[in-house]
Amino acid sequence: MTDRPVLLVLADSLSYYGPEGGLPADHPRIWPSLVGRELGWDVELVARIGWTCRDAWWALTQDPRVWAAIPRAGALVVGTGGMDSLPSPLPTALREQIRYVRPPALRRAVRAGYGWAQPRLSRLGRPVALPPALSVDYLEQIRGATAAVRPDLPMVATLPSVHECDAYGRVHAGREPAVRATTAWARSTGVPVVDLKAAVVDDFRAGTTNPDGIHWGWASHERVAEAMLRVLRSP
Numbered sequence: 001m002t003d004r005p006v007l008l009v010l011a012d013s014l015s016y017y018g019p020e021g022g023l024p025a026d027h028p029r030i031w032p033s034l035v036g037r038e039l040g041w042d043v044e045l046v047a048r049i050g051w052t053c054r055d056a057w058w059a060l061t062q063d064p065r066v067w068a069a070i071p072r073a074g075a076l077v078v079g080t081g082g083m084d085s086l087p088s089p090l091p092t093a094l095r096e097q098i099r100y101v102r103p104p105a106l107r108r109a110v111r112a113g114y115g116w117a118q119p120r121l122s123r124l125g126r127p128v129a130l131p132p133a134l135s136v137d138y139l140e141q142i143r144g145a146t147a148a149v150r151p152d153l154p155m156v157a158t159l160p161s162v163h164e165c166d167a168y169g170r171v172h173a174g175r176e177p178a179v180r181a182t183t184a185w186a187r188s189t190g191v192p193v194v195d196l197k198a199a200v201v202d203d204f205r206a207g208t209t210n211p212d213g214i215h216w217g218w219a220s221h222e223r224v225a226e227a228m229l230r231v232l233r234s235p
């Protein structure tokens with residue numbers, strides 16, 4: 001352990017996936033590492049595939065790594081919200097429970113059925129994984145809880161990225177409602193936000209993202225890091 005500040009990041013898989021797949025939390029080219037290196041800080045990245053603002057809240061309240069990082073944190077970045085805004089016509093709880101289905105043959109059949117239905121039903125665009133009002137409620141709980149123990153700790157939130165993912169029917173009708181709700185909350189609380197779409201959309205236009213249509217290429221990680229640094233360095 002060092003005496004350097006910690007960049008504490010609660011996020012989804014966009015924070016640690018590159019153009020060819022998932023990477024270790026200390027990979028030097030993902031945006032949290034780029035930001036930490038530029039600031040001279042350590043990085044504590046707590047993230048998983050599919051995490052929403054609700055999962056970020058659970059991590060804050062249940063993960064002892066987060067508890068250990070908060071006293072040394074120089075900033076808290078909540079990089080969730082993108083998954084919240086994606087179409088989820090089948091309940092999120094159903095997807096999460098598939099791994100527990102037994103026997104294995106039945107689990108494979110259920111997973112295949114989910115994989116067939118999800119992209120087709122996603123074309124409806126709704127419901128989303130987490131309604132905007134609920135996402136914002138979890139963001140506010142995160143802000144309030146950290147302020148109670150570290151009132152001096154800066155917090156940064158994010159606006160959803162974009163995608164061209166077949167698994168979600170290439171539909172993202174939930175993004176704009178999520179942007180409006182998150183922006184209104186951020187203005188009312190003074191929490192700065194980084195617009196992930198603005199940082200990554202050029203990569204999607206150029207076709208240089210991950211082939212899955214949702215995760216980013218290296219240029220996007222670099223631009224997200226630049227946007228984060230501008231916010232973290234602002235007075």
